[in-house]
Amino acid sequence: MAESAQVQEQMAPAIQEKAPLFGKEEKKLISDPLNDNNPITVQVLGICSALAVTTLVTKAFVMSVAVIFVLAFSNLFTSMMRNQIPKQVRMIVQLVIIATLVTVVELTLKAVNYNIYKELSVFIGLIITNCIIMGRLEAYAMANKPWRSFLDGIGNGLGYGAILIIVAVLREIFGKGTLFAGSGIQINIIGPSTEQISYLIDTSSGFFSWYMPNNLMVLPASAMFVIGILIWIQRSWNSKLVDIS
Amino acid sequence: MSNSYIIRFVLILCFVAALALSGMYSLLKDTHDRNEALFNKRAILKAVENYLDKPVDAMTDPEVQDLFDTKMAQKVIDMSGKVIEGVSAESVDMGKERKKPADQRRLPLYVYNSNDDGNLYIVSVRGNGLWDEIWGNLALKSDFNTIAGATFDHKAETPGLGAEIKDNPAFPRQFIGKELFDQAGDFVSVEVVKVGGSGSEHKVDGISGATITGNGVSEMLDRGISWYLPYFETLKQSDAGMGMVQ
Numbered sequence: 001m002a003e004s005a006q007v008q009e010q011m012a013p014a015i016q017e018k019a020p021l022f023g024k025e026e027k028k029l030i031s032d033p034l035n036d037n038n039p040i041t042v043q044v045l046g047i048c049s050a051l052a053v054t055t056l057v058t059k060a061f062v063m064s065v066a067v068i069f070v071l072a073f074s075n076l077f078t079s080m081m082r083n084q085i086p087k088q089v090r091m092i093v094q095l096v097i098i099a100t101l102v103t104v105v106e107l108t109l110k111a112v113n114y115n116i117y118k119e120l121s122v123f124i125g126l127i128i129t130n131c132i133i134m135g136r137l138e139a140y141a142m143a144n145k146p147w148r149s150f151l152d153g154i155g156n157g158l159g160y161g162a163i164l165i166i167v168a169v170l171r172e173i174f175g176k177g178t179l180f181a182g183s184g185i186q187i188n189i190i191g192p193s194t195e196q197i198s199y200l201i202d203t204s205s206g207f208f209s210w211y212m213p214n215n216l217m218v219l220p221a222s223a224m225f226v227i228g229i230l231i232w233i234q235r236s237w238n239s240k241l242v243d244i245s
Numbered sequence: 246m247s248n249s250y251i252i253r254f255v256l257i258l259c260f261v262a263a264l265a266l267s268g269m270y271s272l273l274k275d276t277h278d279r280n281e282a283l284f285n286k287r288a289i290l291k292a293v294e295n296y297l298d299k300p301v302d303a304m305t306d307p308e309v310q311d312l313f314d315t316k317m318a319q320k321v322i323d324m325s326g327k328v329i330e331g332v333s334a335e336s337v338d339m340g341k342e343r344k345k346p347a348d349q350r351r352l353p354l355y356v357y358n359s360n361d362d363g364n365l366y367i368v369s370v371r372g373n374g375l376w377d378e379i380w381g382n383l384a385l386k387s388d389f390n391t392i393a394g395a396t397f398d399h400k401a402e403t404p405g406l407g408a409e410i411k412d413n414p415a416f417p418r419q420f421i422g423k424e425l426f427d428q429a430g431d432f433v434s435v436e437v438v439k440v441g442g443s444g445s446e447h448k449v450d451g452i453s454g455a456t457i458t459g460n461g462v463s464e465m466l467d468r469g470i471s472w473y474l475p476y477f478e479t480l481k482q483s484d485a486g487m488g489m490v491q
Contacts, residue, residue, distance in 0.1 A: 055404050086251040093258060100262040104269060111273045114280035175405065215454075218405030 021147070029151040033159030036240055040163040041231045045131040050164055051223040053123050055175065058183040060168035062109070062116050064161025066124060068154060070101045071133050075153035078141040085142075094137045095128070102127045115182065132160055167226045175217030282335065286313050289355055291396040292367050292384040295421065296359040318356040324348065326475030339371040339380060352472055355382075363387040365394075368473050372465025375457040377401040379410065379465060383420070389477040392435065395420040397462065407458030419449040425470060432474060434467040 020026075039045045046067075053063045074097050078085070085093050106124045109117045117124070127133070136156050141149040172179055177191035177199060188197055190211065192204035203211045216222050235241045286309050291301045301309070319334035324347050334353035342350050355367040364387050371380040377400035384393040395417040397410040410416050423435045424446045433447050437459035442450035451459035 084254065086246045086254055088246070089251055089255060093255070096258055096262055100266060103266050107266075107269055107273050107277075110280065111276040114284050118284065215405050219403070 026148065026151050029148060030155040030158065033152075033155040034162060035159075035234070035238060038159045038163065038234070039132045039135075039156050040160055040227065041234050042241060043132075043135070045135055046160055047227070049123055049126060049130060050160075050167065050227060051220045053120060054164055054168040054171055054223050054226075055218055056119075056182060057165060057168045057172050057180050058116065059119055060164040061161075061183075062113075063120060063123065064157070064164050066102075066105045066109070067127055067130065067132070067160055068157030069105060070098065070127055071136060071157040071160075072150050072153035073101055074098050074133060075136055075141040075149040076146050078137045079144060079146040079149035082142050090142065091134075091138075094134065098133055098137075099128050119182070132156060163227070163230065166230065167223055170226050171217045171222060174214050175222070177213050283309055285335065286310070288396055288398065289313075289317075289367055289382050290357075292382040292394045293357045293359065293365050295394055296357070296362060296365065316358045318358070320354045320356065322352050322354055322473070322476045324350050324352070324472055324475065326477075326479045328476075339369050340378065343371050350472070352476075354473065354476070357384070362393075366477070368470060370465050370469025372461050372469065374399050374402045374410075374461040375407050375455075376403070379407075379458065379461055381417075381462070381465065383466070383470065385425070389481065390424050390426050392420045392423045392425070399458075402458050403455070406452065406455040409452045409455060410458060410462060413452070416449075416452060419443075423447065423449065432471060434463070434470060436463045436467075 033039060037043070040047065040050055049063060049067075053059045074094070077097050078094055081093075102125065105127070106117075109120075109124060136153060140152045144152070169179065172181065173189050177189055179187040179189055188199040190201040190203060190208070191197070191199045191213065193199050193202040194204070201208050201211075203209055214222075283306050287301050287304075290297065290304075290309065290312065294301055297312070304312075321329045321332040321334055321337055323329055329351060332351065334355055337351050337353040339353070342352065353369050357365040357367060359365055366385045366387070366389065368383050368385065369380065370383060371378060373379065379397060379399040379402065381395060381397040383395045385391065386393050397417055399408060399411055402408040402410065404412070419442060420435060425432060425434055427433045427447065436448050437451045438448045439451055439456070442448045
């Protein structure tokens, strides 16, 4: 018995080496959080920032990139240290890693694009308290190898970012009538055209003149409605998510 | 795991994290300062945007810097109207100054030299909105009465409501052409009102759902501009004096 166990132990690393860098399992790590296990619509985590930064697509995009970066690298570092981290202080250690990475993001953003940094203000700092990150570190990175943890971080970050961008697109079009405002490639979708500004759908006269930008869409409450409707749509289309009990 | 291992682990981790962050901070400090200064310069130039060749948002950083260096004069004045020498207006933080006692307060003043319309005087005002501070820059024509342009910004007003003072260009645009003094020559400032702003020279329309922010803007303008009046008075008198000599 002991002998066979030893053989198995020797076999294990060999199998590991043969495992492809980007196999089926790894693909699942990326694709799963996009749909079946989405951090926002299925696990309902990270809602605070999803409500707050989705008024403009530009803001949502920068926030998503920041979260993907922090999530991927905190997963990577935590996983690399997972056997050294003392169990008694593991959450504090995780927080130090997250806070360090968030500060890196903040300092970089402040140097690269000061306008967006001002717009996002506290919400970059609040990535530290984003439940998705702590959740992935505890649930995945503490028990898995670095490469897979890194991919898991990217997958979950993408899942978070995808929802953020969908919500932001809806809110920006219906709330402000624009897309990508504040990024240099602003597109004016709907609104009253004037000499200075022209919109794709002109509401100053003609068929769409009844339309007014919906101010509710700019307020945080609308993000909750939009996310609620997204959850509804996702569940009616993905039968795996429906609770049969 | 032993206690000493835990302490060692945590200390090393904190040391590495602190070293990395402080290194990065000192590396990027210059860029941060430059970005912040340019951000403030853009906010001030926005008040005189109508007199510029192109919108401030379309300008590159060197263009902003160049315009500021060549056409903008900076002064710092005190509450009695005297110029304080040796201080640049950009180093004056209104957030701190407005909390100081009146005799220690310093006020930044920018003078933009527009070739056709004479000097434009840009004053900085700061007050309270609904949730936190609001502030703005107001450009006055050389009669010290007519408003040539205004910009507002805020720390934490509600998006879609109070935040519209910054996000909606229609709000600051209303201030252009409004007057600070009434027919009798008394200072009345410009008030944000619920209805009838467009008909009056001293009123602008407020934003629906943002009454408190609007009141904050009224209060901020009334108080903030009045601090500059002693200096404007001395400027007017020196102008008049010069006129008599001629």
